Amino acid sequence: MTDIIKLLPDHVANQIAAGEVVQRPASVVKELLENAIDASATSIKLIVKDAGKTLIQIIDNGKGMSETDARMSFERHATSKITSADDLFNLNTKGFRGEALASIAAVAHVELKTRIHDNDIGTRIEIEGSKVITQEPCATPSGTSLAVKNLFFNIPARRNFLKSNNVELRHIIDEFQRVALAHPKIVLAMFHNDGEVFQLPAGNLKQRIVGIFGGKTNEKLVPVAEETDIVTIQGFVVKPEFSKKTRGEQFFFVNDRFIKNPYLNHAVSAAFEGLLPDRARASYFLYLTVDPSTIDINIHPTKTEIKFDDEHSLYAILRSTIKHSLGQFNIAPILDFDRDSNLDTPYAYKDKHAHTPKVEIDRTFNPFDTVPPPKKGASMPSYTKQNVEGWEQLYEGLKTKPSEETSNITFESDEVTGDLFQKETGHAFAKAESSTYQLNNKYIISTIKSGMVIIDQHRAHQRVLYEEFLRNITVKESVSQQLLFPLVLSYNSSELGLLVQLKEGLENTGFVFGKVANETLEVTGIPTSLTESEVPIVIEQLLSDLENEVPDTGFSQTDTLAKSMAKSMAVKAGERLDASSREHLVNSLFACKEPSVSPSNRTTFITMNAEELDRKFK
Ligand code: ADP
Numbered sequence: 001m002t003d004i005i006k007l008l009p010d011h012v013a014n015q016i017a018a019g020e021v022v023q024r025p026a027s028v029v030k031e032l033l034e035n036a037i038d039a040s041a042t043s044i045k046l047i048v049k050d051a052g053k054t055l056i057q058i059i060d061n062g063k064g065m066s067e068t069d070a071r072m073s074f075e076r077h078a079t080s081k082i083t084s085a086d087d088l089f090n091l092n093t094k095g096f097r098g099e100a101l102a103s104i105a106a107v108a109h110v111e112l113k114t115r116i117h118d119n120d121i122g123t124r125i126e127i128e129g130s131k132v133i134t135q136e137p138c139a140t141p142s143g144t145s146l147a148v149k150n151l152f153f154n155i156p157a158r159r160n161f162l163k164s165n166n167v168e169l170r171h172i173i174d175e176f177q178r179v180a181l182a183h184p185k186i187v188l189a190m191f192h193n194d195g196e197v198f199q200l201p202a203g204n205l206k207q208r209i210v211g212i213f214g215g216k217t218n219e220k221l222v223p224v225a226e227e228t229d230i231v232t233i234q235g236f237v238v239k240p241e242f243s244k245k246t247r248g249e250q251f252f253f254v255n256d257r258f259i260k261n262p263y264l265n266h267a268v269s270a271a272f273e274g275l276l277p278d279r280a281r282a283s284y285f286l287y288l289t290v291d292p293s294t295i296d297i298n299i300h301p302t303k304t305e306i307k308f309d310d311e312h313s314l315y316a317i318l319r320s321t322i323k324h325s326l327g328q329f330n331i332a333p334i335l336d337f338d339r340d341s342n343l344d345t346p347y348a349y350k351d352k353h354a355h356t357p358k359v360e361i362d363r364t365f366n367p368f369d370t371v372p373p374p375k376k377g378a379s380m381p382s383y384t385k386q387n388v389e390g391w392e393q394l395y396e397g398l399k400t401k402p403s404e405e406t407s408n409i410t411f412e413s414d415e416v417t418g419d420l421f422q423k424e425t426g427h428a429f430a431k432a433e434s435s436t437y438q439l440n441n442k443y444i445i446s447t448i449k450s451g452m453v454i455i456d457q458h459r460a461h462q463r464v465l466y467e468e469f470l471r472n473i474t475v476k477e478s479v480s481q482q483l484l485f486p487l488v489l490s491y492n493s494s495e496l497g498l499l500v501q502l503k504e505g506l507e508n509t510g511f512v513f514g515k516v517a518n519e520t521l522e523v524t525g526i527p528t529s530l531t532e533s534e535v536p537i538v539i540e541q542l543l544s545d546l547e548n549e550v551p552d553t554g555f556s557q558t559d560t561l562a563k564s565m566a567k568s569m570a571v572k573a574g575e576r577l578d579a580s581s582r583e584h585l586v587n588s589l590f591a592c593k594e595p596s597v598s599p600s601n602r603t604t605f606i607t608m609n610a611e612e613l614d615r616k617f618k
């Protein structure tokens with residue numbers, strides 16, 4: 001019998017491969033957009049005609065290709081992105097199979113024009129059904145332009161199989177949006193039949209979402225943020241009341257790559273449980289960052305599915321993070337981006353007159369006097385002159401319903417001068433001093449009636465400062481220290497622009513500004529809680545935080561200002577706190593409106609009651 005096995009000719013092999021990679025025009029759009037991103041483009045233009053059936057062209061300003069690379073790029077398994085199998089476990093690029101261009105060129109008319117920045121002359125290549133028609137030098141801007149015409153011209157069955165223009169265009173837009181959402185810093189534009197579909201400037205994540213889904217989206221978003229050893233989660237979920245009946249805006253990105261993952265989607269739905277109207281689905285834009293070696297993106301040729309090493313932990317973390325964000329948004333109006341004018345001045349301080357802060361102290365107050373616990377159902381004792389004995393009870397029940405319980409605690413003292421214990425008489429102070437401990441220069445441990453409370457000092461202090469700043473910004477009762485010599489700081493014009501917009505808010509926290517000119521800002525007075533050398537750091541932090549916010553929302557800028565200053569001014573982990581500072585912090589925290597979370601929604605304290613301890617000692 002004669003031998004019958006033959007190697008397939010390249011163009012046939014390529015066509016077969018194309019069947020996997022190029023299912024429809026949208027697949028071409030995805031591959032080409034990803035190539036442009038892998039080439040470090042900062043600006044990408046997509047031009048589509050007849051839903052991609054006639055033309056798909058991508059023009060990027062990325063690094064371009066040399067003459068040899070330009071030709072090589074159309075060979076199957078030709079890639080610049082991996083050199084060994086090990087690289088597969090540490091992928092930082094979108095592509096790696098070296099199949100896309102070869103596949104596309106097998107089933108379409110392709111024209112490539114590309115130039116490396118340092119070369120004067122670029123290369124133009126025309127390929128039709130894997131056959132090189134032309135290769136010649138050409139004048140072209142630096143970067144790459146790839147035009148794919150007459151897709152499936154040589155596979156009529158595939159061409160006939162394409163859906164209506166509306167459907168195919170929808171798929172293209174989906175791919176475009178996924179890439180756009182994954183890369184908010186890249187300028188992106190899309191045109192269809194000469195009409196502009198998207199024009200997206202570089203921005204932060206929120207601006208990008210709003211740029212794609214429209215201005216109204218801004219108020220629908222609830223921020224999500226969590227950082228753990230195995231994953232960092234960022235992004236937004238859409239408030240339950242704006243959810244849709246269709247599987248609308250559900251976006252997961254892992255290391256900037258759009259993925260579909262029913263299991264993680266389930267985690268999000270589980271977090272929304274009970275909050276969504278009947279049969280509605282949660283909408284979300286969630287960005288997971290994980291160590292690339294803990295995922296396998298190789299299980300699907302079009303790479304929207306990936307495998308995680310530790311999917312179960314991810315599920316749990318995701319679910320609780322989102323639950324937490326939703327919970328915070330429900331109880332904390334400060335996270336509500338609705339531009340309701342009432343919210344612009346939190347805590348109903350709007351019409352209040354400014355007053356000098358004062359402390360009222362009950363000299364007979366001894367926190368260690370034991371008193372019977374309050375009757376069941378009775379409200380929490382309020383921290384006032386008449387009723388201070390229940391000091392320890394203030395912490396009772398915090399674990400279960402922090403916001404509700406603590407909202408009943410009305411502290412008359414102002415945090416600015418709240419050195420409660422220092423001003424106390426010797427006896428009480430001495431005892432108080434022994435009731436807090438610092439662990440690892442990071443946590444403050446204090447006893448409470450029912451057991452103990454462990455406080456994260458950095459987060460707690462952020463919460464205290466945040467509320468203080470919000471009050472100051474709205475009530476304008478801050479104090480400022482005049483600088484002997486004005487501080488002159490340099491910023492670029494867009495940074496200065498941002499600072500000028502926030503001038504009033506900053507002044508209300510205690511800043512006093514002099515001249516603003518020639519990219520410099522003169523600071524003549526600063527908040528008393530700051531030292532001169534900290535000022536540049538605080539402003540730097542503020543500018544970077546503002547970059548992550550959508551401008552022109554006065555309310556959220558106030559909020560960002562308060563959050564940012566709180567973050568940079570709060571005691572850090574690793575700082576030793578003396579007894580009175582610890583006491584002060586504990587008291588100030590529980591005098592807050594929302595003591596249980598930091599301004600960025602992280603837990604500030606946990607409690608452990610006697611029964612839990614008993615259980616541990618079993
Ligand atoms: P892969 O992206 O998996 O490497 P492709 O077939 O998509 O495979 O591309 C092959 C190679 O062509 C890439 O590795 C890259 O070196 C080069 N290339 C493709 N598109 C571009 C582009 N827009 N700019 C610069 N180089 C590109």
Ligand code: MG
Pocket residue numbers: 031034035094095096098100101
């Ligand atoms: Mg590619």
